[in-house]
Amino acid sequence: MPTLVLASASPARLATLRSAGLDPQVVVSGVDESQVAGVPPAELALRLAELKCAAVAERDELPADGLVLGCDSVLELDGAALGKPDDAGDAERRWRAMRGRSGVLHTGHCLHDRANGHRLAATASTTVHFADLTDDEITAYVATGEPLHVAGAFTVDGLGGGFVTRIDGDHHNVVGVSLPLLRGMVRELGHRWTDLWAG
Template sequence: MKIVLASASPRRQELLTRVLEEFTVIISDFQEETVKFNGDFEDYVKEISKGKATDVASKLVGDSLVIGVDTIVAFEGKVLGKPKDNEEAYAMLKMLSGKVHTVYSGITLMKTLTSEILSTSVATKIKFSNLSDEEILNYVNTGDALDKAGAYGIQGLAGVFVEEIQGCYYNVVGLPINKLNSMLKNFL
């Protein structure tokens, strides 16, 4: 059975090599904005991960297993996606400064021959230190904030902002590899 990761994220691709020796990457064309946020973060990320998996599965012929993943940052009832510019990145980080937020990832496994689906979510709590305006500006000016949910990547320069973590570190990077490994064992 061919295994396909439905993600353009280089971080997810690198992390998946820790779980699987062989897989193919096919980038999903799923439009995430078609999923409306109903107030439940776990349902929201699972729906987007299902959308990505279903989109890629529809392009495949033969026996494949598609892995769809989505990660968001949740804070005070809102979804913090990827910032559109440096100003929005700064505002997000200023909001998170000194506070606790939650990172959610949805994972969906889909078998193309049977359309069988297994979907779950993982949550990790992160507490940021109090950040000075200068620290935030210096980080935002690196450009690292723009392609990441919540305007930061824990695995990079923003790792220094993290005072405390409760849950899976790899979830915050974008692929909870322990959970995915368990799902694959039970689904294959």
């Protein structure tokens, strides 16, 4: 049975995978995300996922049968890619632009099979509809610190969940990893999804 390796520091991705029965080894990629710029949001998410995956897949200390998963998410609003906000002021400005509107959350996925060197990459996109927050709600939410650490300055599985009115597409993708897409990639590489279930 292959060993799943998550090339991401995201606690939400890890929690999502664990809830789905997987218990990946976590190896943070350390990729400088600023090295990719000037590309459309969906492509940006995919390129960053590929870079993170490649950076970890090359490490000698990983299991020879490792399936290395790199992911990256960005929120597309008005054609711009929004990753993690720079600071609290940036997060507040974003929320004033997002409230009462919808954006598309793109998550790039890259899966590398160390046993044979095969690699797959794909992007999942989910439309997220935001509530029309008051200025006080925005200030209070940003003050919690939560939106400062996530793409798009919001969560759907945390305090920000009350500010998301609807999701069109895969809910898990908004958290940071599309489980249906990942299952398909695992199968395409010749493995059984259920073999990745822990214990």
